[in-house]
Amino acid sequence: MDGSCLCRGIKLRIDAKPEALHVCHCIDCRQFTGAIAAFLLPVPRDKMTVTGYPSGYANTSDGGVTVKRFFCGNCGSSLYDVGGQEPNMYYVQAGLFPPRTLPAPGKEIFLRSAEAWTIRYPGCKVSQTEVKQLVDP
Numbered sequence: 001m002d003g004s005c006l007c008r009g010i011k012l013r014i015d016a017k018p019e020a021l022h023v024c025h026c027i028d029c030r031q032f033t034g035a036i037a038a039f040l041l042p043v044p045r046d047k048m049t050v051t052g053y054p055s056g057y058a059n060t061s062d063g064g065v066t067v068k069r070f071f072c073g074n075c076g077s078s079l080y081d082v083g084g085q086e087p088n089m090y091y092v093q094a095g096l097f098p099p100r101t102l103p104a105p106g107k108e109i110f111l112r113s114a115e116a117w118t119i120r121y122p123g124c125k126v127s128q129t130e131v132k133q134l135v136d137p
Protein backbone atom coordinates (compact mmCIF):
# COMPACT_ATOMS: atom_id res chain seq x y z
CA MET A 1 0.00 0.00 0.00
CA ASP A 2 1.29 3.47 -0.85
CA GLY A 3 0.26 6.63 0.94
CA SER A 4 1.45 10.18 1.45
CA CYS A 5 0.89 13.36 3.41
CA LEU A 6 -1.19 16.14 1.91
CA CYS A 7 1.78 17.92 0.27
CA ARG A 8 3.29 14.58 -0.89
CA GLY A 9 6.62 15.49 0.65
CA ILE A 10 6.49 12.35 2.79
CA LYS A 11 5.60 8.98 1.31
CA LEU A 12 4.78 5.79 3.18
CA ARG A 13 4.96 2.30 1.71
CA ILE A 14 3.54 -0.66 3.63
CA ASP A 15 4.67 -4.09 2.45
CA ALA A 16 2.01 -6.12 4.28
CA LYS A 17 -1.73 -5.55 4.06
CA PRO A 18 -2.98 -4.97 7.63
CA GLU A 19 -5.94 -7.15 8.65
CA ALA A 20 -7.90 -4.54 10.57
CA LEU A 21 -7.93 -0.91 11.62
CA HIS A 22 -7.67 0.24 15.20
CA VAL A 23 -9.98 3.09 16.15
CA CYS A 24 -8.48 5.09 19.00
CA HIS A 25 -10.55 7.62 20.93
CA CYS A 26 -7.76 8.71 23.30
CA ILE A 27 -7.28 12.38 24.04
CA ASP A 28 -3.79 12.44 22.55
CA CYS A 29 -5.02 11.02 19.24
CA ARG A 30 -7.78 13.64 19.20
CA GLN A 31 -5.31 16.47 19.61
CA PHE A 32 -2.69 14.97 17.29
CA THR A 33 -5.14 14.50 14.42
CA GLY A 34 -7.61 17.29 15.16
CA ALA A 35 -10.36 14.69 14.60
CA ILE A 36 -12.39 13.02 17.36
CA ALA A 37 -10.82 9.59 16.78
CA ALA A 38 -7.81 8.16 14.99
CA PHE A 39 -8.13 5.36 12.45
CA LEU A 40 -4.84 3.50 12.61
CA LEU A 41 -3.18 0.76 10.58
CA PRO A 42 -0.97 -1.43 12.80
CA VAL A 43 2.20 -2.20 10.82
CA PRO A 44 5.34 -4.08 11.96
CA ARG A 45 8.25 -1.65 11.90
CA ASP A 46 10.16 -3.67 9.31
CA LYS A 47 7.17 -3.58 6.92
CA MET A 48 6.99 0.18 6.36
CA THR A 49 9.32 2.42 4.38
CA VAL A 50 9.20 6.17 4.93
CA THR A 51 10.53 8.58 2.28
CA GLY A 52 11.08 12.20 3.31
CA TYR A 53 11.75 13.85 6.65
CA PRO A 54 8.93 13.58 9.20
CA SER A 55 8.94 15.79 12.27
CA GLY A 56 8.37 14.10 15.64
CA TYR A 57 6.89 14.91 19.01
CA ALA A 58 7.08 12.64 22.09
CA ASN A 59 4.95 12.71 25.22
CA THR A 60 3.54 10.42 27.87
CA SER A 61 0.34 9.00 26.45
CA ASP A 62 -3.14 8.59 27.90
CA GLY A 63 -2.06 4.97 28.52
CA GLY A 64 0.96 6.06 30.61
CA VAL A 65 3.74 5.19 28.16
CA THR A 66 5.98 7.39 26.03
CA VAL A 67 4.68 7.69 22.49
CA LYS A 68 6.45 9.50 19.68
CA ARG A 69 4.15 10.90 17.02
CA PHE A 70 5.34 11.86 13.56
CA PHE A 71 3.86 14.48 11.25
CA CYS A 72 4.73 16.45 8.15
CA GLY A 73 6.37 19.73 9.14
CA ASN A 74 5.37 21.25 5.82
CA CYS A 75 1.67 20.48 5.44
CA GLY A 76 0.83 19.27 8.97
CA SER A 77 -0.55 15.83 8.11
CA SER A 78 -0.50 13.39 11.03
CA LEU A 79 1.57 10.38 9.89
CA TYR A 80 2.15 7.64 12.49
CA ASP A 81 3.13 6.92 16.06
CA VAL A 82 5.49 4.49 17.71
CA GLY A 83 6.46 3.44 21.24
CA GLY A 84 3.07 2.65 22.78
CA GLN A 85 1.92 -0.71 24.14
CA GLU A 86 3.53 -2.56 21.24
CA PRO A 87 6.90 -0.91 20.56
CA ASN A 88 7.65 -3.02 17.49
CA MET A 89 4.68 -1.60 15.62
CA TYR A 90 3.94 1.59 13.80
CA TYR A 91 0.39 2.90 14.12
CA VAL A 92 -0.14 4.66 10.82
CA GLN A 93 -2.89 7.18 10.09
CA ALA A 94 -5.18 5.31 7.70
CA GLY A 95 -6.42 8.41 5.90
CA LEU A 96 -3.02 8.81 4.24
CA PHE A 97 -3.88 5.89 1.93
CA PRO A 98 -6.21 5.96 -1.08
CA PRO A 99 -9.97 5.54 -0.64
CA ARG A 100 -11.39 1.99 -0.69
CA THR A 101 -8.06 0.38 0.15
CA LEU A 102 -8.54 -0.01 3.91
CA PRO A 103 -9.61 -2.98 6.01
CA ALA A 104 -12.57 -2.55 8.38
CA PRO A 105 -12.04 -1.65 12.05
CA GLY A 106 -11.28 -4.60 14.35
CA LYS A 107 -10.52 -2.84 17.64
CA GLU A 108 -11.84 0.29 19.31
CA ILE A 109 -9.86 1.60 22.28
CA PHE A 110 -10.08 4.41 24.83
CA LEU A 111 -13.88 4.41 24.65
CA ARG A 112 -13.83 6.28 27.98
CA SER A 113 -13.08 9.44 26.00
CA ALA A 114 -15.28 8.72 22.97
CA GLU A 115 -18.10 11.16 22.30
CA ALA A 116 -21.32 9.67 23.68
CA TRP A 117 -23.09 9.95 20.32
CA THR A 118 -20.53 7.97 18.31
CA ILE A 119 -21.61 4.53 17.16
CA ARG A 120 -19.59 1.34 17.55
CA TYR A 121 -18.31 -0.45 14.47
CA PRO A 122 -19.65 -3.98 13.99
CA GLY A 123 -17.33 -6.85 14.85
CA CYS A 124 -14.90 -4.79 16.93
CA LYS A 125 -13.42 -5.77 20.23
CA VAL A 126 -13.57 -2.76 22.55
CA SER A 127 -11.73 -1.29 25.52
CA GLN A 128 -12.39 1.65 27.80
CA THR A 129 -8.61 2.19 27.88
CA GLU A 130 -5.68 0.44 26.23
CA VAL A 131 -5.47 -2.49 23.84
CA LYS A 132 -4.50 -4.92 26.65
CA GLN A 133 -7.98 -4.51 28.14
CA LEU A 134 -9.94 -5.52 25.01
CA VAL A 135 -13.24 -7.35 25.48
CA ASP A 136 -16.15 -8.35 23.27
CA PRO A 137 -18.73 -5.53 23.17
Ligand SMILES: [Zn+2]
Binding pocket: 005, 006, 007, 008, 009, 010, 072, 073, 074, 075, 076, 077
Ligand atom coordinates in the same frame (compact mmCIF):
# COMPACT_ATOMS: atom_id res chain seq x y z
ZN1 LIG B 1 3.30 17.12 3.81
Ligand SMILES: [Zn+2]
Binding pocket: 024, 025, 026, 027, 028, 029, 030, 038, 110
Ligand atom coordinates in the same frame (compact mmCIF):
# COMPACT_ATOMS: atom_id res chain seq x y z
ZN1 LIG C 1 -4.92 7.17 20.72
